[in-house]
Amino acid sequence: MPDSACPVPASVVDALDRIGGRDATPERRHWEALAATNPVYRFGTGEAAWIVKRPKDADKDLRVDAVLAALAVPHCAIVPLGEGWIAMRDVGDASLERLDPAHYRIDLFDQLGTLAASALRLGMRDRKLANILVARDGSLMHIDYEGGFRAGLLTRMLRPHRYYRYLLTRLFFDVARHFGESDLDAAFARFKNGFGPEWARMARLRLPRELASRLHTRERLHLACERRSAGRICVHFDRIFAARRA
Known part of the structure; x- marks a missing residue:
């Protein structure tokens, strides 16, 4: 141009x-x-x-x-x-939606689990395949930051399993279906293997005071409302997974 x-x-x-x-x-x-x-x-x-x-x-x-x-x-x-x-x-040319199937590997679900942890912490919505970037080194990362802090705040506090279901649908089941993954049990084990350590790591971190002061009240509540351990969240993941497999 x-x-x-x-x-x-x-x-x-x-x-x-x-x-x-x-x-x-x-x-x-x-x-x-x-x-x-x-x-x-x-x-x-x-x-x-x-x-x-x-x-x-x-x-x-x-x-x-x-x-x-x-x-x-x-x-x-x-x-x-x-x-x-x-x-x-610009760190890559393809979203997860456009990833060449020849480059698909089941260990992708380890990274999707870590993405689920950060998405959960920020209350991110619109986590469709087109909003997950595949960098040239093969790593995955979120794009479309407008989706941050968009999950229903009352839902996250009172009925968080609904948001867990959303994340598991978008970042696990949709991806497995997109790439035709047949071994869902192995893929799900990898997903949780990525989620657990990342959630535990982030749970230990606190935002700098100057950054927290920049956030809106709703955004601070989003970051504060999840107090559950990785193990308790994965119990919900197990139930959702079992229900979808039934």
Whole structure:
């Protein structure tokens, strides 16, 4: 896309040049639209590529990004560009939905279990396959941070098993069906093997005070409402799994 047809404001391009290469000339810049209706683009200068987007609430995406960083969860770090635009480094070309079946391995479920732990901690919704990124090194990470803190807060506090069912459906059963996994018992054991240690690790962490002060009250409640141990949560996972297998 020629620079004269640049889809973002000039100030955003200047910010991208500062983080992605000051010597990027208009001739070397490349824009690729990634969505038909939403403002999401891949911006490349030859040396690096960035995903540039204007979400509905850029400030919320930045808060979710900061929480993921504080919890040491692998994620695509977000850089604010101004005027409601953000960028994250392009670390892969495929979502889990678009992963080549030839690259599928059952140990994928260990990583899906760790993703379930971070999704549970942040009350993340919209965890469809398209919102799980497969990086070039094969690691998985969440994208679409707008889904953070979107789970029903009362449900999480009073009937958390409903949210566990949602996560197990999206991050286990949907993936197993998508790739035609036949050994669900082995895959489920791997899922729990990934979930348990990650949940226990995050349960020991506390957010820095300056970060907690940036969060909205609802977001702080989301982070505080899960007090159950990994073992107790996995008991619910076992029940949900057994019910789905019946």
